[in-house]
Amino acid sequence: MTAIVPSDILFKLSAPNANAGNSQAGYPGTSWGGYLSTSVISAITLDNIFTDITGPEFAANQVDYACVFIQNNTASNNSMMNTVAWIPLSSVTGSGSTIAMGADPAGISGITSSTPQAAIIQSAILPPTGVNTWVVPTSSTPSSPSYTNGLVLGNIAPTQCVAVWLQRTAVSSSVPSLTSFQIMLSFSTGS
């Protein structure tokens, strides 16, 4: 059995105006859920998911949301077993905002599904319906049985995907600066 390598996993934006998964492009700043897009999130990190927080938004402590899809793109029929998503605290740099992450209630679906694969929001400041649990960056890898501050996403088979939501909150009481963080996935290779 050939193990999954990180490059087999695609992080993609969402396409809120699509009618099926993996059929339309997605764009930073408007990744508002709905369906898996055809757009892999850029490795150039600046504004690749959220766009910049403007001065007025910062002063208003604005809360923004963005949807990210995780796609199992393996060609070797390997499943991502017991997949857990989390934000390593060590990856968070900068100040002026906080970040949290939640799992979309739609769960795992086929990448070309015509049934909505994630909640849809009409604006970045609107919370996604059904996302009730938000986890924060953690210094410890979430592990069984509690998976504290991790999102347990399940087993993602090849040609399947699952959505998570990011919640960004501007904190005007702190000094603003370029902010960066990482979404980490931990899973086991299975077939």
Added chain:
Amino acid sequence: MFNRPPAPSLYASRIIWPLQTFLNKYIFQTTTSLVTVSVTLAYNIQESVNASITTSYNIGNPISSQIRQTSQDRMDFAY
């Protein structure tokens, strides 16, 4: 008048014992054999994998913008 059964010893030796011998030899045969039961199990050994994506963004500050504008006004007035 009544047919009494033979005396126990004669009855047993001529009827019961031969009958028992016949039954044990030809009818009530029992055999024992060793039975083996097994179950096969197999499992994969999984490997742990980590994958990640990094994102970043700037944060604007309206207060610093206002200060810069005020400074420019003062400089223009001085000239």
